[in-house]
Amino acid sequence: MPAPVLKPRTLYDKVWDDHVVHVQEDGLTLLYIDRHLVHEVTSPQAFEGLRTAGRSVRRTDCTLATVDHNLPTAPRNGYTKIEDYTTEPDSKAQCVALEENVKEFGLTYFGMRDRRQGIVHIIGPEQGFTLPGITCVCGDSHTSTHGAFGALAFGIGTSEVEHVLATQTLPQKKGKNMRISVDGDLHEGVTSKDVILHIIGVIGTAGGTGCVIEYAGSVFRGFSMEARMSVCNMSIEAGARAGMVTQAQSSAGARAGMAAPDDITFEYLKGRPLAPKGEMWDRALAYWRTLKTDEGAMFDKEVRINAQDIIPTVTWGTSPQDVAPITGKVPDPANIEDPVRRKSVERSLQYMGLTPNTPLTEIKIDKVFIGSCTNSRIEDLRSAAKIVLAAGPDAKVASHVYAMIVPGSGMIKEQAEAEGLDVIFKRAGFDWREAGCSMCLGMNPDQLRPQERCASTSNRNFEGRQGPGGRTHLLSPAMAAAAALTGYLTDARKFLGVEQNQSTPAIKELSASAFWIGPEPTLPELGAGNGTLASSVEPETAVLSDRKFTTWKGIAARLDMQNINTDVIISKQYLKISDFSLLGDALFETLRKDPITGTPTDFILNHPPFDKSKILICTGENFGCGSSRENAPWSFKVFGIRCIIAPSFADIFRSNTLQNGMLAIELAKEVCIGLAEDAETGAELEIDLEKNEIRRPNGQPPVTFSIDPFRRHCLLNGLDNIEITLQKADKIGEFEERRELLQPWLCTLGRKGGKIVASQGRADPLDW
Ligand SMILES: CC(C)[C@H](C(=O)O)[C@@H](O)C(=O)O
Ligand code: SF4
Numbered sequence: 001m002p003a004p005v006l007k008p009r010t011l012y013d014k015v016w017d018d019h020v021v022h023v024q025e026d027g028l029t030l031l032y033i034d035r036h037l038v039h040e041v042t043s044p045q046a047f048e049g050l051r052t053a054g055r056s057v058r059r060t061d062c063t064l065a066t067v068d069h070n071l072p073t074a075p076r077n078g079y080t081k082i083e084d085y086t087t088e089p090d091s092k093a094q095c096v097a098l099e100e101n102v103k104e105f106g107l108t109y110f111g112m113r114d115r116r117q118g119i120v121h122i123i124g125p126e127q128g129f130t131l132p133g134i135t136c137v138c139g140d141s142h143t144s145t146h147g148a149f150g151a152l153a154f155g156i157g158t159s160e161v162e163h164v165l166a167t168q169t170l171p172q173k174k175g176k177n178m179r180i181s182v183d184g185d186l187h188e189g190v191t192s193k194d195v196i197l198h199i200i201g202v203i204g205t206a207g208g209t210g211c212v213i214e215y216a217g218s219v220f221r222g223f224s225m226e227a228r229m230s231v232c233n234m235s236i237e238a239g240a241r242a243g244m245v246t247q248a249q250s251s252a253g254a255r256a257g258m259a260a261p262d263d264i265t266f267e268y269l270k271g272r273p274l275a276p277k278g279e280m281w282d283r284a285l286a287y288w289r290t291l292k293t294d295e296g297a298m299f300d301k302e303v304r305i306n307a308q309d310i311i312p313t314v315t316w317g318t319s320p321q322d323v324a325p326i327t328g329k330v331p332d333p334a335n336i337e338d339p340v341r342r343k344s345v346e347r348s349l350q351y352m353g354l355t356p357n358t359p360l361t362e363i364k365i366d367k368v369f370i371g372s373c374t375n376s377r378i379e380d381l382r383s384a385a386k387i388v389l390a391a392g393p394d395a396k397v398a399s400h401v402y403a404m405i406v407p408g409s410g411m412i413k414e415q416a417e418a419e420g421l422d423v424i425f426k427r428a429g430f431d432w433r434e435a436g437c438s439m440c441l442g443m444n445p446d447q448l449r450p451q452e453r454c455a456s457t458s459n460r461n462f463e464g465r466q467g468p469g470g471r472t473h474l475l476s477p478a479m480a481a482a483a484a485l486t487g488y489l490t491d492a493r494k495f496l497g498v499e500q501n502q503s504t505p506a507i508k509e510l511s512a513s514a515f516w517i518g519p520e521p522t523l524p525e526l527g528a529g530n531g532t533l534a535s536s537v538e539p540e541t542a543v544l545s546d547r548k549f550t551t552w553k554g555i556a557a558r559l560d561m562q563n564i565n566t567d568v569i570i571s572k573q574y575l576k577i578s579d580f581s582l583l584g585d586a587l588f589e590t591l592r593k594d595p596i597t598g599t600p601t602d603f604i605l606n607h608p609p610f611d612k613s614k615i616l617i618c619t620g621e622n623f624g625c626g627s628s629r630e631n632a633p634w635s636f637k638v639f640g641i642r643c644i645i646a647p648s649f650a651d652i653f654r655s656n657t658l659q660n661g662m663l664a665i666e667l668a669k670e671v672c673i674g675l676a677e678d679a680e681t682g683a684e685l686e687i688d689l690e691k692n693e694i695r696r697p698n699g700q701p702p703v704t705f706s707i708d709p710f711r712r713h714c715l716l717n718g719l720d721n722i723e724i725t726l727q728k729a730d731k732i733g734e735f736e737e738r739r740e741l742l743q744p745w746l747c748t749l750g751r752k753g754g755k756i757v758a759s760q761g762r763a764d765p766l767d768w
Contacts (some may be wrong), residue, residue, distance in 0.1 A: 010293045010297045028618075033135050033168055034133075035062055035135070035136040037065075038102075039098070041094060056109060061747070064109075071112060119408045119436065125149065127274045133261075134746065139156055139161040143242075147235065147245065148231070152212070155241065156652065158630040160655065166726070173605050175210055176211045178211035178240065194312050194476055197314075197320070204241055209239040215243060246292065266285060312475070312491055312492060314326055315472070316348075317345070320460065326479065330357060330360065363453070369480070371433075372458035381407065384405070385421045385424045388425065390640045406435065406436065410435050441465055456619050459648070465591050468590075468595050540720055542640065544634055547660070548715065549661050553686040558680055559616060559618045559619070574631055584638035584640070612640065615679070616641050617672055617675050622650055623650065643677060644661065645672055658715065689714065
């Protein structure tokens with residue numbers, strides 16, 4: 001018999017296939033998770049769930065916790081306890097809860113006094129916890145960062161965190177394959193951050209929705225691991241839940257160079273504390289070398305970009321796709337034909353306080369933030385320091401600017417200090433801080449004040465992200481350093497003596513994908529204050545634990561926006577509250593209240609009868625993109641909305657709703673618009689999950705919808721997913737035995753009683 005012909009597979013296909021524990025008839029796959037990173041924001045309710053159900057953590061050896069989002073970045077000398085150092089009550093409560101949980105559940109934890117503490121996506125790779133070919137999750141959307149190693153790494157919500165803690169698996173539907181190739185030589189002074197901002201500008205923030213992106217091409221092949229991490233990190237801003245660096249195919253169609261994970265990857269990992277050692281390293285390496293996309297593998301989406309089209313890039317608006325080359329100008333809405341897009345740009349510019357046609361280099365800034373899981377690694381700090389050095393020994397941060405540098409981990413801070421980078425920064429007037437997420441989202445005291453303008457190396461420029469009313473421009477570390485010195489957005493190449501070439505044709509298309517859609521955007525005008533703020537319909541938070549969904553009837557609010565992100569749905573300060581009854585009023589707070597005066601706006605949910613809406617119909621795609629915060633669906637539920645209808649949803653948001661007895665129904669855009677028109681009359685719609693239909697008013701025929709059969713079954717019966725997965729405990733056990741045999745290096749952490757030994761204080765890392 002001839003041997004079966006194997007279909008060529010992508011790297012994503014291969015890693016997926018290697019982690020299948022069980023496949024249901026409907027294709028839903030129980031996927032084994034090799035590595036689980038935990039932080040203080042998205043874990044408290046997960047641990048609480050385990051406690052209530054009397055469950056333990058299945059693989060303490062595959063779980064690593066740290067504290068990052070809430071931790072202040074002021075000097076830590078003299079503090080031994082997190083509760084003394086973290087004074088803001090809600091932040092303190094989350095930090096203390098994590099410390100209690102890791103103790104109770106026996107997890108390895110890098111706490112505030114541990115030199116290995118840092119941003120969760122920095123410490124995984126740094127310790128060698130992240131490895132090629134693994135599956136890796138975290139209750140955080142930027143888990144995509146770890147894809148740089150050829151790992152399948154994606155963010156999850158809190159319910160899924162609990163699921164992984166209890167079962168070390170996740171039920172998953174496979175995503176689509178998308179490949180982005182960037183080939184050619186980058187201009188001098190163009191960095192990985194410019195490349196990923198440019199990509200997002202080209203494909204838009206919904207460009208990768210439903211996909212795992214494979215980054216291919218000579219540019220990624222030439223990048224260091226740290227540069228690859230910065231790129232994969234922002235896959236989520238490109239709409240994809242995960243991104244991987246993979247084997248390259250040049251734009252000419254010929255295979256070229258080596259595969260990734262490649263020698264650059266292996267070199268980076270060798271000798272890291274948690275990476276395999278000795279004979280185990282050799283075995284791991286032999287497997288890792290097989291991890292490449294096969295010749296002829298099929299991609300559902302392909303994008304090709306010429307490296308020569310990319311020059312240093314900054315954002316001017318309030319979405320990561322609002323980018324422009326630094327040599328360009330603020331866009332002029334008058335030149336935008338599409339009225340909807342025009343309106344959106346007008347609003348962005350109003351929020352950002354920008355005048356059309358202003359050259360970007362004339363934009364004056366107040367603050368500089370160099371940090372975040374995108375750009376706080378040693379190479380980022382070196383690149384910023386290079387600009388400061390190039391500016392001369394007397395270079396100083398502009399007198400009107402406050403500039404802070406927040407290393408991604410204690411280890412990076414030490415390394416930078418060993419190289420004298422801190423001295424370069426401090427001499428120039430930068431503030432040198434302790435490790436954490438810091439002003440990337442300002443859950444700690446590092447925040448912008450209203451209308452302050454920040455040049456930031458982080459990844460999100462949403463309204464209010466770095467502080468209510470704050471204005472964020474995303475850019476690279478070199479560009480941030482240059483902005484700090486001049487006090488304006490600046491082409492960093494000017495300090496390097498490099499020619500500052502102008503914009504290219506490709507850049508001009510960047511803002512082509514509209515942020516707003518539909519005939520009349522229903523967003524309130526900034527500063528308009530004529531509505532009344534509705535109070536939540538369901539004040540009791542007991543509603544949150546109701547997992548059952550059968551039928552749901554009520555009036556529906558219409559929203560004509562695209563790319564609604566979870567930061568807009570629920571602001572960061574509500575990620576740390578313990579009184580969940582506040583979530584209903586907090587839903588869409590930045591749209592319902594004027595950011596400066598706090599007065600209610602004319603947003604639809606502020607107005608009767610829609611202040612009692614039970615359904616939301618959004619006519620724009622990519623609903624719920626961005627952060628993995630499960631507080632987003634929770635806030636809808638507490639408000640009283642249990643069903644959201646839209647043309648498409650971001651993956652994490654969709655699964656977060658389904659975990660919470662809510663429905664995210666995907667329908668063609670025209671159908672959404674039809675239903676939205678019904679809704680505007682104030683008539684009630686009825687969602688019937690038994691019949692998979694939406695009953696409309698005025699005798700119109702019902703609209704049918706489909707929902708994943710397994711999820712539907714769970715919702716109709718109010719089932720606990722974890723309980724269902726635990727019924728497959730034998731299969732999980734068999735998978736683990738196989739894994740121990742075939743990939744024993746993934747289990748080596750277990751050799752010391754299943755625990756990574758946590759160092760006390762700021763001592764040297766222990767030898768595992
Ligand atoms: C807190 C967490 C849920 C969130 C995320 O998932 O991205 C945060 O890290 C962010 O950057 O907004
Ligand atoms: S995006 Fe910002 S807040 Fe989120 S994990 Fe990264 S550094 Fe932390």
